[in-house]
Amino acid sequence: MVALRRLGAMVLTLVISSFVIFAGMYAAPGDPVAFLIGNPENMTPERIAAVRAEYHLDQPFLSQYLIWAKDLLHGDAGSSFVYQQSVTDLLGSRLPVTLSLVAYAGVLFVVIGVLLGVVSALRKGTAVDALITGVTTFATSIPNFVVAVVLISVFAVKLRWFSVSGPGEGFLGRIHHLTLPAIALALGAIAVVSRVTRQTMVEQQSLDHVEAARSYGLTSRKTVVRHVLRNSLGPIVTMCGLILAGMLAGTVVVEGVFGLNGIGSLLVEAINTHDFPVVQAILLYMVIAYMVVTVLVDLIYPLLDARVSARSGS
Amino acid sequence: MTVDLTAPVVTATSTRRRQEWPFYLSAAVIVLAVIAAVLAPLVAPYSPSQTDFAALWQPPSATHWLGTDQLGRDILSRVIHGARPSLLGAIALLAVATVLGVLIGITAAWKGGWVDTALSRITDVMFAFPGLLFVVLVIAVFDRGQVTSVLGMALAYAPAIAKFTRSIALEEMARPYVDAYRLQGVGGAVLCGKYLLPNLLPTLVGYLVVLFGEGLMSLASLNFLGFGSQPPSSEWGLMVQEGRTGVIQGIVGPALIPGLTIAIVVVATNVVGVRLSDKLAVRK
Numbered sequence: 001m002v003a004l005r006r007l008g009a010m011v012l013t014l015v016i017s018s019f020v021i022f023a024g025m026y027a028a029p030g031d032p033v034a035f036l037i038g039n040p041e042n043m044t045p046e047r048i049a050a051v052r053a054e055y056h057l058d059q060p061f062l063s064q065y066l067i068w069a070k071d072l073l074h075g076d077a078g079s080s081f082v083y084q085q086s087v088t089d090l091l092g093s094r095l096p097v098t099l100s101l102v103a104y105a106g107v108l109f110v111v112i113g114v115l116l117g118v119v120s121a122l123r124k125g126t127a128v129d130a131l132i133t134g135v136t137t138f139a140t141s142i143p144n145f146v147v148a149v150v151l152i153s154v155f156a157v158k159l160r161w162f163s164v165s166g167p168g169e170g171f172l173g174r175i176h177h178l179t180l181p182a183i184a185l186a187l188g189a190i191a192v193v194s195r196v197t198r199q200t201m202v203e204q205q206s207l208d209h210v211e212a213a214r215s216y217g218l219t220s221r222k223t224v225v226r227h228v229l230r231n232s233l234g235p236i237v238t239m240c241g242l243i244l245a246g247m248l249a250g251t252v253v254v255e256g257v258f259g260l261n262g263i264g265s266l267l268v269e270a271i272n273t274h275d276f277p278v279v280q281a282i283l284l285y286m287v288i289a290y291m292v293v294t295v296l297v298d299l300i301y302p303l304l305d306a307r308v309s310a311r312s313g314s
Numbered sequence: 315m316t317v318d319l320t321a322p323v324v325t326a327t328s329t330r331r332r333q334e335w336p337f338y339l340s341a342a343v344i345v346l347a348v349i350a351a352v353l354a355p356l357v358a359p360y361s362p363s364q365t366d367f368a369a370l371w372q373p374p375s376a377t378h379w380l381g382t383d384q385l386g387r388d389i390l391s392r393v394i395h396g397a398r399p400s401l402l403g404a405i406a407l408l409a410v411a412t413v414l415g416v417l418i419g420i421t422a423a424w425k426g427g428w429v430d431t432a433l434s435r436i437t438d439v440m441f442a443f444p445g446l447l448f449v450v451l452v453i454a455v456f457d458r459g460q461v462t463s464v465l466g467m468a469l470a471y472a473p474a475i476a477k478f479t480r481s482i483a484l485e486e487m488a489r490p491y492v493d494a495y496r497l498q499g500v501g502g503a504v505l506c507g508k509y510l511l512p513n514l515l516p517t518l519v520g521y522l523v524v525l526f527g528e529g530l531m532s533l534a535s536l537n538f539l540g541f542g543s544q545p546p547s548s549e550w551g552l553m554v555q556e557g558r559t560g561v562i563q564g565i566v567g568p569a570l571i572p573g574l575t576i577a578i579v580v581v582a583t584n585v586v587g588v589r590l591s592d593k594l595a596v597r598k
Contacts, residue, residue: 142577145573149558153564153566271453271541
């Protein structure tokens, strides 16, 4: 029942957002026919009529939307005005770069963020804790394009450890090339994750069962791993999921700075060239990616906290 | 399943005596930025658009304290003048988002029932979407520029403010004075505007100051992407974008100085915002 309602809400959200996205592009100024024909010399009435019919531009708004939505359900997002290529192929060729960048950044912010959070929770009130809290507070206040510029100027230009742009060849080459972009993307997230980890762990540490475990004589390492960290996982996983979901749509700036040919730079390019089918498809991808990740988090959550599944099951 | 982000954050400082200097330093930074914005033509040594092709990419010197950019323009003057579009943009963004958000939040809390359900559903859905989506839509419909980027971002920020306002309004409405006014026959709109809202303001202010920093950062990112202010504006995000060509040649000043300016102002507003909400929350 709960799952069904979730699914219903998802479908409704998808329908509404697809409608809003389509309406936005429809309302955009400029006749797409002008972009489609390109050369003004070809602007004969017959050619215009042909193009309008080909792209269903002669239909009323609602049936245009329905045609678009029906094609989408069949996996056809139309063809790009600029590239004369199917939008799904175009997205397919750009997606790997963005996904590997997000995956890399995800590993970075989860590992480093949780580690920093655990350390500062265990050393609560000490200079280490104050240092971590201070640095992470500062880190959330630096825009990621500034971080990117700093990283490039230090590690790519001065020290020449990394190249300035491009996604790199092969697996190792890609990891090497994506290191700086991933750090730029992950820095703010590391700060947030470490703060959430610290906060939930500090709350957990003062609970009775932890005191009890400690008084049974369990070593502090065991107490921390089995009880404190184990019970803090819920909020941490939720936070990480939300950040990851946001990142799938948030690579635009970092891709731009590092010259990566991912979804984000494609979006900027498509906006600049009024390539509406591409803009529509990418916005819809962002919405879907966000929903998929948040649903995954919801599915994982009961596995971490049995109380949740007990509650929703009854 | 969600994390309670409104729960009080136990920080290292709350266990010790709170140090006051970060707050005063941050307040000073903000005052300085505002002075720079207001008095830009008086305090800036040069015009922000005055080019000097004999002095391109100059390092800091006595004549150009922070050096010059790719067109030989004085970076210090550009950063000072850039405070205007940067701060004004963030203020406008916050103003629009606050009016929208507070209106929706209070209406939802006050009306309750299906109005609350409907408004909460809408804000939840909007909240879930990446802010960029609204900006891209608004820019696609109305073309790029400072106004459209501000409006797009305002749409992205309004749901969060609405959510926050709704939650504190619900708390406030449980207090007896609200019922007292209602019994006297004070109408809903008057009661909300005249009595309820002023009591929400202290809690709202701290939150909004922190959001201001975030908004400044988001707008700078949009400008960096070229969706907001256009050259020859010296908006800070745009300056970083234009200075990037120098970075590859090893000239970092033109990109880094406006970038660090953004970071410093955002840190300052965060510190002030958190301190304000702590201080105002104590009274509650």
